[in-house]
Amino acid sequence: MKTEPHQTASHGHLVIIGGHEDRKHDKEILTRFVELSGGENARIVVITAASKIADEMWDVYDRAFGELGVRQCAHLSLASRQDANDEEKVRMVAEADGIFMTGGDQKRLLAIIGGTTLDAEMHTALKVRGACIGGTSAGASAMSGHMLAQGKTDLLPEKGAVSLGAGLGFVHKVVIDQHFSERQRLARLLSVVAQNPYLMGIGIDEDTALVVERGRGIEVLGEGSVTVVDGRTMNTNMADIREHATPELIDVRLHLLPAGSRYYLPEDGDTDAKPMPRSLQDFLENVTKRNPIS
C-alpha cells in the first residue's frame, strides 16, 4: 500500500542532539522528537549511515521509539550512494514525518548521502512538508552547511587543527560540535571560528538538544547546555601566525544557553515580546531561517 507524502501544519523542526541522549529512561529528547514528528502515529525513519555498526544502532532506536509508542518506525539502511539514490529508499524519506540520524562519523554519512536524491528529499521533508529532522552526535554535526569534519586541539585553540567539510545544510553560517562540555571542545570550536569568523560555533552537550523551529525560535532540552561562540566582531591575528600556533582572539562573544531556555522571535503584531539582546536575535534569525545572515 502506497501512502501519500504527509503534509503537516508545522514550520519544520530540527532536533540537534549532542550525543548520548537518554534512550532508556525518561527519554526526554527522543520524546520531543516523536512529538514534533506528529506523535505515536508518525512515520519515523532512522538513518544509520554514519555508523559502521548500523544494525546495532538501529536496534537501539527501534527499541527506544517502540517504547515511546511509535507504531511505524523503519530502518533506512544505506550502505552506498546507490542506496541513497534508490527509489524505494527515497520514498521512505518522502513519506516520513520524522527522520533521525544516528551517531558515527559525519564524514561517512556525508560521503554516502551528500548530494543524493535522498538528501534532496530530506530538504523537501523539512522545508516543504514541515517534517522533523533529528540527529545526534555525528548526525548533529552533519546538519550544518559547513560541517566540522575532524581535528582536535590540545588545551588551546590552534591554527589549522580542525578541518571542515560540506554538510547537509539544514542550517547555514554555523558549525556544530557535540559532546561539547564533556569532551572539553571549546578550544576546538574557537579554532574553527577564529579561522571562519562568519560561522557561529554551536557546541551541544551530551543528552542535550537544540530544537530549532523554522521561522519561529529555538529551545534547549535535556541535561546540559548549548554554547554559542560568535566571532563576527572578533579581532584576531589568525592570518599571520604559523600553523599550530595559538591565535590571539579579542572580543569573541559567548552565549551559554542552559536546558530550559526558549527564545522565540516576535511574530508580526506581537507587542508583548520580551526584548532580546541583538546578538542573540541575529543567531535566532539565522538558524530559524527567518532572516539568514547573508
Added chain:
Amino acid sequence: MKTEPHQTASHGHLVIIGGHEDRKHDKEILTRFVELSGGENARIVVITAASKIADEMWDVYDRAFGELGVRQCAHLSLASRQDANDEEKVRMVAEADGIFMTGGDQKRLLAIIGGTTLDAEMHTALKVRGACIGGTSAGASAMSGHMLAQGKTDLLPEKGAVSLGAGLGFVHKVVIDQHFSERQRLARLLSVVAQNPYLMGIGIDEDTALVVERGRGIEVLGEGSVTVVDGRTMNTNMADIREHATPELIDVRLHLLPAGSRYYLPEDGDTDAKPMPRSLQDFLENVTKRNPIS
C-alpha cells in the same frame, strides 16, 4: 648593615603566573621576574606563607633564583600575623626590589598577611618604589582585590559554586584564576563573572605569566595563554535561578591572549599607536591603573 629602600625608574610590575612555571630549564618567566626586579643585583624576597610546606617551597626558589645569578635572595618566612607585623620582616619588604609569592592556598596567604604592615609595605614597594611583585598559583589569585577563594564547578557554570574573598588588591575589578586550561576552569571563572559582572575574569595557564606594567601595558609570557572573560555587557538570569543551576549567559566577551602578546596604551603624543579594540583598552586601562574601571 642596613640598606636604604630602593627606588627604581620603573612604574612597578606585576608578574602574575598561572602555576607550574619552569624552575629548572630555561626559566623564562622567573628570568623576566628577575630582570623586572633589577637583574642579578636585585634584592629578592620569597613569601611562602600560602604553603604548608614553606621550607620546601623556599628551597625550590632559592635554587632557581640562584641559578639565575641573583645574589641577594631571602626567605620571608611568615607563620603568623605577628610575623607579618614584625619590624624586621617588614623591613625585608621595604628593602626588596622583587617580592615573589609562592603557591599553596590563597586563603592561607591572606589570613596571614591581609591588612598587616607587611601588606601595606608591599603596596608601597609596588606603587611608590616601582618594585616588582610576582606570584604563582595561589600567589597569583591573591593579587586581585576580589580574590577567587574556593569552589569548583562540574562541566558548566553554576550558581553559588565559587566563593570570593578579599585579596591583596594590586589590581581591582578583576578576579584571577590559575592552572586555567589545564584544569579546565572556564566554567568556574564564568560562574564568578555571572554573579559579579563588573569583575573581569582572568584565567592564566600553567607556565604562563601575565606581566602588568603599571600605567603602561601588559604582556603574556611562557607556554600558554591568558583568557579574559568580560561580563559587563552580559545578560543573565543569574538572579532568578536556584543554587547550583546553570545560568543563561548572553553576550559574554572572551579574549584569548597567547604567549607573545603585548599590548601597550598609547603614550601622550604617541601617534603611531595601533588602534586597539575598545574592550581590550578598557581591560588594559583597568589592570594597569591608567584609568581604573569605576
